[in-house]
Amino acid sequence: xEKALREKARELLTTGxxxxxxxxxxxxxxxxxxxxxxxxxxxxxxxxxxPLCVNNLSIYLTRKNKDxxxxxxxxxxxxxxxxKNIVVLISEGxxxxxxxxxxxxxxxxxxxxxxxxxxxxxxxxxxxxxHNCDVRNPHLTDFVIGDHIDFTPPETPRGMVFDxxxxxxxxxxxxRWSFWLEEFSRCIKCYACRQAxxxxxxxxxxxxxxxxxxxxxxAHQRGNIAWNLVRAMHLAGRCTFCGECERSCPANxxxxxxxxxxxxxxxxxxxxxxxxxxxxxPPMIVFSPxxxxxxxx
Amino acid sequence: MxxxxxxxxxxxxxxxxxxxxxALFVGPVVDAGNVxxxxxxxxxxxxxxxxxxxxxxxxxVFPQTEVVxxxxxxxxxxxxxxxxxxxxxxxxxxARACEAASLASLRSVFTWGEDDEFYTRREDRITVIxxxxxxxxxxxxxxxxxxxxxxxxxxDIYLRETTDDEYMAVAVTKKGEAFIKAHHGVFHQKRAAxxxxxxxxxxxxxxxxxxxxxxxxxARTDNYQSELWPRLTRKCFGCGACTFSCPTxxxxxxxxxxxxxxxxxxxxxxxxxxxxxxxxxxxxxxxDTQFKRWRNRFMCKFKYYPDKFKTTGCxxxxxxxRVCPVRLDITEVMEEISxxxx
Amino acid sequence: MSxxxxxxxxxxxxxxxxxxxxxAFVCNWCTYAGADLAGxxxxxxxxxVRIIKLPCTGRxxxxxxxxxxxxxxxxxxxxxCHPGDCHYTAGNYHAKRRWIAFRSLMEFTGIxxxxxxxxxxxxxxxxxxxxxxxxxxxxxxxxxxxxDFKNLKG
Ligand code: SF4
Ligand code: SF4
Ligand code: SF4
Ligand code: SF4
Ligand code: FES
Numbered sequence: 001x002e003k004a005l006r007e008k009a010r011e012l013l014t015t016g017x018x019x020x021x022x023x024x025x026x027x028x029x030x031x032x033x034x035x036x037x038x039x040x041x042x043x044x045x046x047x048x049x050x051p052l053c054v055n056n057l058s059i060y061l062t063r064k065n066k067d068x069x070x071x072x073x074x075x076x077x078x079x080x081x082x083x084k085n086i087v088v089l090i091s092e093g094x095x096x097x098x099x100x101x102x103x104x105x106x107x108x109x110x111x112x113x114x115x116x117x118x119x120x121x122x123x124x125x126x127x128x129x130x131h132n133c134d135v136r137n138p139h140l141t142d143f144v145i146g147d148h149i150d151f152t153p154p155e156t157p158r159g160m161v162f163d164x165x166x167x168x169x170x171x172x173x174x175x176r177w178s179f180w181l182e183e184f185s186r187c188i189k190c191y192a193c194r195q196a197x198x199x200x201x202x203x204x205x206x207x208x209x210x211x212x213x214x215x216x217x218x219a220h221q222r223g224n225i226a227w228n229l230v231r232a233m234h235l236a237g238r239c240t241f242c243g244e245c246e247r248s249c250p251a252n253x254x255x256x257x258x259x260x261x262x263x264x265x266x267x268x269x270x271x272x273x274x275x276x277x278x279x280x281x282p283p284m285i286v287f288s289p290x291x292x293x294x295x296x297x
Numbered sequence: 298m299x300x301x302x303x304x305x306x307x308x309x310x311x312x313x314x315x316x317x318x319x320a321l322f323v324g325p326v327v328d329a330g331n332v333x334x335x336x337x338x339x340x341x342x343x344x345x346x347x348x349x350x351x352x353x354x355x356x357x358v359f360p361q362t363e364v365v366x367x368x369x370x371x372x373x374x375x376x377x378x379x380x381x382x383x384x385x386x387x388x389x390x391x392a393r394a395c396e397a398a399s400l401a402s403l404r405s406v407f408t409w410g411e412d413d414e415f416y417t418r419r420e421d422r423i424t425v426i427x428x429x430x431x432x433x434x435x436x437x438x439x440x441x442x443x444x445x446x447x448x449x450x451x452x453d454i455y456l457r458e459t460t461d462d463e464y465m466a467v468a469v470t471k472k473g474e475a476f477i478k479a480h481h482g483v484f485h486q487k488r489a490a491x492x493x494x495x496x497x498x499x500x501x502x503x504x505x506x507x508x509x510x511x512x513x514x515x516a517r518t519d520n521y522q523s524e525l526w527p528r529l530t531r532k533c534f535g536c537g538a539c540t541f542s543c544p545t546x547x548x549x550x551x552x553x554x555x556x557x558x559x560x561x562x563x564x565x566x567x568x569x570x571x572x573x574x575x576x577x578x579x580x581x582x583x584x585d586t587q588f589k590r591w592r593n594r595f596m597c598k599f600k601y602y603p604d605k606f607k608t609t610g611c612x613x614x615x616x617x618x619r620v621c622p623v624r625l626d627i628t629e630v631m632e633e634i635s636x637x638x639x
Numbered sequence: 640m641s642x643x644x645x646x647x648x649x650x651x652x653x654x655x656x657x658x659x660x661x662x663a664f665v666c667n668w669c670t671y672a673g674a675d676l677a678g679x680x681x682x683x684x685x686x687x688v689r690i691i692k693l694p695c696t697g698r699x700x701x702x703x704x705x706x707x708x709x710x711x712x713x714x715x716x717x718x719x720c721h722p723g724d725c726h727y728t729a730g731n732y733h734a735k736r737r738w739i740a741f742r743s744l745m746e747f748t749g750i751x752x753x754x755x756x757x758x759x760x761x762x763x764x765x766x767x768x769x770x771x772x773x774x775x776x777x778x779x780x781x782x783x784x785x786x787d788f789k790n791l792k793g
Contacts, residue, residue, distance in 0.1 A: 034532065034625070034626075036532075066585070176748060178749070180749055188566070190536060190540075191537060195536040210552070213554065218793075220791075222793045223554075225791065226705050232744055233741055236741075251329070265743040265744075266740060269736075283736065296735070296738070554793070
């Protein structure tokens with residue numbers, strides 16, 4: 001697979017179809033994969049692809065990373081779940097389809113508990129998104145690297161995140177509030193969640209607007225609750241559940257829960273799932289006169 | 298002062314004794330899957346199974362957010378009230394040698410020119426009890442930056458584990474001595490035979506890294522524009538997790554919170570990795586791309602700190618490497634610079 | 640926003656004497672006009688509501704609602720033109736989508752949704768406005784002060 005990837009990268013760079021390959025390489029100790037930017041054909045052998053390649057590299061296609069945009073036309077190594085974010089970026093007018101070469105990777109899953117990685121994929125070390133993945137064969141690509149993968153995700157999504165959502169839904173508001181208070185109190189306002197998310201591409205985040213200061217930047221409960229609610233809300237109908245925010249959070253806050261809750265809400269209410277079709281407008285910028293709810297008096 | 302001993306089983310007694318004296322006891326606990334420093338009530342909350350907590354204990358000398366003044370808007374004008382800080386005594390148990398060395402670094406910044414009493418008053422009342430490392434991981438590199446698990450710099454009391462489930466305690470500072478005296482009921486002198494100490498684990502110094510070479514290379518101003526910076530660090534997406542978990546990072550922002558009628562002025566952690574950190578009111582931003590922000594972080598640790606202060610900028614705790622979502626490894630940059638520097 | 644204030648509120652407000660503060664975010668063209676009509680028609684209703692007028696429900700950022708709770712509101716009411724009647728054609732349809740998501744998020748975080756109410760009220764529905772305010776006030780009064788937010792450490 002790596003061989004085919006490198007060959008494709010070499011070809012793209014040599015023909016000038018792409019100026020930079022955004023992919024993965026080993027760190028010095030060869031214990032972790034880390035993002036790589038390859039501009040020369042003779043460096044393509046640095047490229048790797050394996051279950052340690054967790055990063056959603058679509059972050060580097062956004063205007064938050066201007067110096068990378070300046071490197072020229074990118075070809076991006078992307079798993080199906082990463083492509084979902086590219087799809088949203090295209091549908092929101094952030095990236096033009098023709099401005100990026102998508103090298104789709106067939107993928108059997110990635111590893112989150114990387115300390116436990118012994119060279120073999122096991123369900124326990126894979127994130128929930130992989131167990132429910134319907135894009136192991138990447139969906140929007142210029143090229144696909146790797147063999148076709150036969151995998152059917154469960155009809156109703158399963159896993160810890162979904163169990164936990166159901167469990168929380170069954171509780172009283174008071175119990176849910178204590179749960180989230182505890183979670184959000186740990187927030188240290190580093191904004192890693194925002195920086196990791198390719199869909200948080202605003203150059204000036206609402207939390208940086210200080211006349212007036214809409215969201216208190218202090219890492220106290222009040223400021224943390226406001227931040228976390230607004231972050232989740234700004235991703236409503238857009239979040240693809242790639243999990244980068246939660247993975248990046250140094251405080252281990254269960255951001256996947258809020259994100260997935262809104263994914264489910266949007267699915268129920270508007271029959272929409274983000275990340276599949278770049279030609280459809282995201283649900284929060286359109287409407288249907290037939291939208292129904294049961295709470296407006 | 299001679300070495301004293303403390304039974305692991307009697308940590309609970311130490312905690313009560315500390316609490317009876319009115320001080321807070323802070324130690325490593327497991328919280329949401331991370332080992333972090335937290336104020337604790339009893340010994341059962343403590344964990345011994347950690348390399349180094351993911352968070353630092355600097356939050357007890359330099360809190361994430363703290364009120365430095367309050368204001369009220371009245372018809373006559375604005376009433377401003379300062380805060381006369383009277384911090385509690387804090388005992389930090391289970392620190393590591395690398396991190397202990399960082400308090401001196403923080404102090405040099407917060408006493409540079411003017412004393413920042415919000416820092417100094419807190420630091421004056423903190424007692425650091427370090428436990429020598431008997432386990433390490435790939436990311437530890439204290440020995441590469443001239444420290445080691447055996448360093449006592451910055452610790453008030455230094456503990457070594459013994460094979461019979463005790464700690465051997467050595468007071469490093471007057472504060473440490475006073476602490477042992479104050480809690481003499483918990484510490485005891487050893488019986489006839491010298492106890493056997495659990496061996497310290499030292500990370501292998503990274504061969505390719507030479508601190509002098511890094512300093513020499515950074516001293517050459519043209520290297521500020523080196524192609525190395527974007528090449529090695531453009532993958533950083535500015536999440537700031539490294540800065541917020543670094544024991545020597547010290548940047549803060551002053552912000553006002555409140556309503557039209559009053560509120561408070563706060564000192565909050567800030568990070569040079571944030572894109573608005575150096576944004577000017579005019580809209581100009583001298584560090585307009587992420588690699589320039591990362592370069593600043595590196596320069597801060599390996600040039601600005603050593604140039605301005607005698608203290609060290611990076612203590613090699615490896616936290617920034619472990620926490621980085623793109624796995625930007627500061628030692629890889631150190632190594633490459635050491636290699637290209639002649 | 641000082642600590643003392645909060646404590647005072649806690650100490651003095653028992654359920655009997657408690658008068659909730661309710662923030663209403665309303666659109667200029669329908670609900671505000673409806674409230675105005677209630678006023679000019681000298682209809683009486685509970686004095687607990689503070690109105691903020693916005694051009695359209697489409698302008699109501701969920702952040703306003705969070706801000707209202709942060710600043711001590713015990714309940715929030717959001718109201719605008721009936722579907723189809725928006726002065727800007729579709730502002731309220733967009734708002735509705737947003738509310739569906741936001742309300743679900745608030746519910747999931749454990750905020751009692753009885754404290755966050757939505758309605759459509761036209762310029763001629765002064766009576767509906769009066770009834771709504773009275774009912775919402777009673778409901779929130781019964782719930783007591785919104786301590787979840789007031790107790791947040793700042
Ligand atoms: S990454 Fe985590 S700690 Fe940082 S701002 Fe986001 S939620 Fe808070
Ligand atoms: S909010 Fe989190 S899970 Fe959703 S797209 Fe952004 S990084 Fe991915
Ligand atoms: S720069 Fe990294 S390794 Fe050095 S002290 Fe800070 S967190 Fe630790
Ligand atoms: S933790 Fe990594 S990605 Fe985040 S600011 Fe630091 S170096 Fe950049
Ligand atoms: S103008 Fe009333 S909802 Fe748009």
